[in-house]
Amino acid sequence: MSRNQKPRLRFAPSPTGHLHIGGARTALFNWLLARKEGGTFILRLEDTDRERSRPEFEDEIIRDLRWLGLDWDEGPQKGGPHAPYRQSERGATYQRAVEDLLERAQAYRCTCSMGRLDAIRKEAMAQGRNPHYDGHCRDLHLGPDCGPHVVRFKMPQDGTTVVQDMVKGPIFFENQEMDDFVIRRTDGGYTYNFVVVLDDHHMGITAVLRGDDHLSNTPKQVQLYEALGALPPRFGHMPLILGPDGKRLSKRHGATSVGAYRDMGYLPQALLNYLARLGWAHGDQEIFTVDQLVEFFSLAAIGKAAGRWSSEKLDWVNQYWMQNLPITEISRRAAPFLKEMDLNPDPAMAEAALDTVRSRSHDLRDMVSRARFFFLSDNRLEMDPRAMRKFLKPAAIQRVEELAAELSILESWNQESLEDVIHGWLHQRDLKLKSIAQPIRICVTGQRVGPGLFETLEVLGKDRSLARIRNGIRRAREQA
RNA sequence: GGCCCCAUGAUCUAGUGGUCAGGAUGCCGGCCUUUCAAGCCGGCAGCACGGGUUCAAAUCCCGUUGGGGUCACCA
Numbered sequence: 136m137s138r139n140q141k142p143r144l145r146f147a148p149s150p151t152g153h154l155h156i157g158g159a160r161t162a163l164f165n166w167l168l169a170r171k172e173g174g175t176f177i178l179r180l181e182d183t184d185r186e187r188s189r190p191e192f193e194d195e196i197i198r199d200l201r202w203l204g205l206d207w208d209e210g211p212q213k214g215g216p217h218a219p220y221r222q223s224e225r226g227a228t229y230q231r232a233v234e235d236l237l238e239r240a241q242a243y244r245c246t247c248s249m250g251r252l253d254a255i256r257k258e259a260m261a262q263g264r265n266p267h268y269d270g271h272c273r274d275l276h277l278g279p280d281c282g283p284h285v286v287r288f289k290m291p292q293d294g295t296t297v298v299q300d301m302v303k304g305p306i307f308f309e310n311q312e313m314d315d316f317v318i319r320r321t322d323g324g325y326t327y328n329f330v331v332v333l334d335d336h337h338m339g340i341t342a343v344l345r346g347d348d349h350l351s352n353t354p355k356q357v358q359l360y361e362a363l364g365a366l367p368p369r370f371g372h373m374p375l376i377l378g379p380d381g382k383r384l385s386k387r388h389g390a391t392s393v394g395a396y397r398d399m400g401y402l403p404q405a406l407l408n409y410l411a412r413l414g415w416a417h418g419d420q421e422i423f424t425v426d427q428l429v430e431f432f433s434l435a436a437i438g439k440a441a442g443r444w445s446s447e448k449l450d451w452v453n454q455y456w457m458q459n460l461p462i463t464e465i466s467r468r469a470a471p472f473l474k475e476m477d478l479n480p481d482p483a484m485a486e487a488a489l490d491t492v493r494s495r496s497h498d499l500r501d502m503v504s505r506a507r508f509f510f511l512s513d514n515r516l517e518m519d520p521r522a523m524r525k526f527l528k529p530a531a532i533q534r535v536e537e538l539a540a541e542l543s544i545l546e547s548w549n550q551e552s553l554e555d556v557i558h559g560w561l562h563q564r565d566l567k568l569k570s571i572a573q574p575i576r577i578c579v580t581g582q583r584v585g586p587g588l589f590e591t592l593e594v595l596g597k598d599r600s601l602a603r604i605r606n607g608i609r610r611a612r613e614q615a
Numbered sequence: 616g617g618c619c620c621c622a623u624g625a626u627c628u629a630g631u632g633g634u635c636a637g638g639a640u641g642c643c644g645g646c647c648u649u650u651c652a653a654g655c656c657g658g659c660a661g662c663a664c665g666g667g668u669u670c671a672a673a674u675c676c677c678g679u680u681g682g683g684g685u686c687a688c689c690a
Contacts, residue, residue, distance in 0.1 A: 149690050184689055249688075256686090265617045266686060285688055303620070312618055312686090320688040327690045351619060351685040374621075374683085381682065409627095412639090416628055419638040438628075440621050441683055448627060448640045458653075495652035505651095572649030584651040 142174035142341045146200075146207075147331065149181040150193035153392035156444070157346060157376045157384065159203060160410040164373065165344045166205045167411075167432040177338060178210030180221045183330055185322075188223070199393040203403045204425060209338075217338040222330050229325045232333055232363070233286055233318060241362040242318060244284040245272035267314035286319040288329070288359060296354035301342070301371030302437045308354040316355055328352055332359045335368055342369045344434075347441070371434060374414055374441040384444060400472060400500030402460065405453035412452075413442045422455055454497045462490045465499075472503040478510045485510070487594045491586035508580045509594060513602040518581040518610060522573075526583070527611035531574040538571060539604045548597040550589040557589075578607025 146162040148154065154162075169176035178200070182188035197211060209215025219225060236242035252268065259266040268287070277284065291310045298306045318329035335343065350372045360367040378388035390396055396406055408423050415438065417423070417431040457465065466486045473480065480488065488509035489502060496502035508516060527535075541560050545552060561568060572588050579591060579600055592600045 147690090151690075181690060187689075245688095252687090260616065260686095263616045267617095300620095306619070308619075314686085317688050322688075324688080326688070331690085346684090347620065348684055349690090352690095354619095372620080377683075379626080383683080413627065419629060421627090421639050438621095442628090443626060445626050445640070451640055454653085492652090494654090497652095568649050570649095576650065580650095582650090586651085588649055 140341070142169060142172045143177065143339050144169040144174060144342055144344065145177040145179050145335070145338065145340050146205075147179040147181050147334075148196050149184060149187075150189055150196060151184055151187040152192055153394055154196045154199040155391055156393060156396070156406075156410065159199070159205075159393050159406070160376065160413065161345055161373065162200060162205050163203070163407060163410055163428075164415070164432075164437070166207075167428055168342065168344065168434070169208075170429045171432050174341075175208045176206075177215070177217075177340070178207040178213075178220060179334060179338070180211060181327065181331070182221060182223045183325055183327060185223075185324060195394060199397070202397055203393065203407060222325075222334065225330070225334065226325075228337065229319075229330055229333060232329075233325075236288070236318075236362060237286065239362075240289070242286050242288050243273060243275070243315075244277040244279070244281055245287045245315075245317075246277060246281055246284045247271055265312060265314075268316075270315055273315060283321050285317045285321055287315040288318050288355075288362070290315050290355070290358060296357050298350075298353045298357060298370055300350075300353075301344075301369055301434050303372060303439060306350070306353075308351075310354075310358070313355055313358075328355055329359065332356050332363070332365075336360065336363065336365045340368045342371065344371045344373060347372045347375050371437070373437055374439060376413060377441050377443050379443050379445065381443060388444065389446070400498030400502070401449070401453050402456045402468060402499070404460070405449070405456040408456070409449045409452045413444070414438050422452070450497050457496055457498070457502065458494045462486055462493070465489060465493055465502075469499050469503055472500050473510075476503060476507065478503070478507065480510045484594070491590045491594055495586070505585075508582065508585070513599050514606055516581045516603060516606070518577065518607065519583060520614065522577050522581075522583040523607075523611050523614055526573040526577050527607065529615070531571070532608050532611055534566070534571055535574045535578065535604060536608055538575075539601060539608075542597075543601055545597070548593065548600075550593045553589050553592050575604065579603045 144165040146158075146165050148158050148162075166176050168174070178197075180193055180196075182193070193211070200207075207213060209217065210220045233242065237244070247268075251271075255269055256266040272287070273289065290313050294310045296308045296310055298308070300306055316328055317326055319325055334340075353370055353372070357367050376384055378384045380388075384391055390399065393406070397403070404425060407425060407428070411423060411428050412421060415432070415436055417436060420431075423431070463486065466482070466489055469485070469489055473485065485506075488506045492505040493502050496505055511517070538557065538560055541556060542553070545556055557571075558568070561571070573583065576585055576588055576591070577583060579595060585591060595603070
């Protein structure tokens with residue numbers, strides 16, 4: 136790669152499952168680097184596993200990346216100078232390369248049976264040796280007519296391969312530790328370690344940021360570049376995300392896919408913010424806008440140790456963004472959850488209502504359910520019977536009724552005037568706000584917890600507030 | 616098991632030879648208060664261990680221990 140041109144980064148998920156949060160972080164870091172350096176971010180689908188790849192996963196990954204706001208300059212649904220960006224469509228390229236390697240004796244055909252391979256592996260393990268292919272067919276010079284066979288890459292048997300890792304520094308691998316890996320399967324399909332090299336090379340990828348789990352593949356890939364006469368990209372291996380118990384993150388730890396977090400009501404900027412901070416730091420800063428991430432991102436600040444997923448910290452970050460994003464955006468993102476709960480409020484009303492509860496909500500779903508009472512019809516409001524018994528006793532009902540009469544003649548129904556009138560009314564009777572706050576709240580929200588009383592009344596409006604108070608009183612009397 | 620990576624409070628981390636080891640989440644306590652949150656203030660809690668190097672080590676080196684990754688005709 137020519138080192139002085141704009142970087143080309145890629146994210147290359149395989150559509151064999153949901154977009155995982157680890158994958159999302161990989162995508163994020165590559166995207167950040169590309170955006171920061173004014174480079175190109177490419178999306179490529181590694182669907183060489185014919186058995187497990189599914190178009191619906193592909194759609195889902197694309198949808199989730201879009202939701203996160205990680206846009207690509209080249210890739211599926213977008214095109215680009217190196218199309219196609221789906222490995223299943225790049226077979227011709229791979230075939231040429233295999234033939235070339237075969238011709239130059241950098242690869243060879245192998246007819247070893249799976250059974251033999253398993254046996255070798257088992258025995259090596261038992262003897263405490265590296266369980267590798269023994270090179271049985273390496274020098275047999277088998278031709279194309281040798282029957283069912285795979286093609287293996289001829290790995291150098293001595294020497295050292297050095298990976299100059301951008302996050303970990305130089306890492307040395309003894310070539311004898313690596314075996315002649317399969318590059319083309321019996322069924323003619325190509326393997327990951329092979330196609331990833333070809334594609335990165337053909338697509339002019341200059342740097343590869345990926346998970347630590349790829350580290351041990353890297354020397355094999357470097358040797359492949361060498362055999363192809365190509366210059367490898369720079370590699371950077373990021374520590375993995377572990378579960379809260381330090382074990383590999385799995386479904387047993389709860390939600391692990393981006394889609395699951397979206398469905399639970401998390402905000403994309405919160406997920407991005409949290410993901411970025413897991414394994415990367417910029418001094419003491421915890422909260423970052425996406426623009427700030429782009430501005431401050433640097434490879435040098437990526438940590439080396441694996442991190443543990445903390446849903447508590449994510450919740451905190453999410454809550455921060457719940458409170459601090461423009462209410463119009465919060466409201467827009469809440470729309471699917473409103474629909475899901477069968478609520479169809481007027482948009483302006485919804486925005487005002489959501490604004491009253493967002494500071495006490497840890498996610499969108501929670502926020503919508505907290506604001507739900509605003510959207511129900513006044514006579515269908517569900518009222519908590521226990522709260523009614525506790526706060527709507529005869530004396531309280533009496534006070535609420537009197538106060539309601541006072542409020543009914545109020546002209547400008549807003550927080551300030553409500554506060555004035557109510558405080559004045561309380562003052563005259565030498566009462567505390569405490570004495571009527573919960574009774575009124577129960578009447579207008581049906582619940583014992585809710586947003587501030589004055590803002591609740593304002594958002595609900597005069598008619599609806601008074602109607603709810605009347606209903607509440609009536610129902611409390613019926614219950615008594 | 617071989618190879619590779621890693622190691623600051625429960626968790627995420629700042630730190631790059633001289634700091635009272637800083638911040639954040641969580642937890643505990645207080646303030647505020649119309650409920651619940653939010654917010655504000657305070658507290659508990661850490662350099663895995665053992666050797667070196669150095670006038671001086673969380674910082675450098677070696678070892679131990681621990682954790683993780685990987686050894687597929689998966690990616």
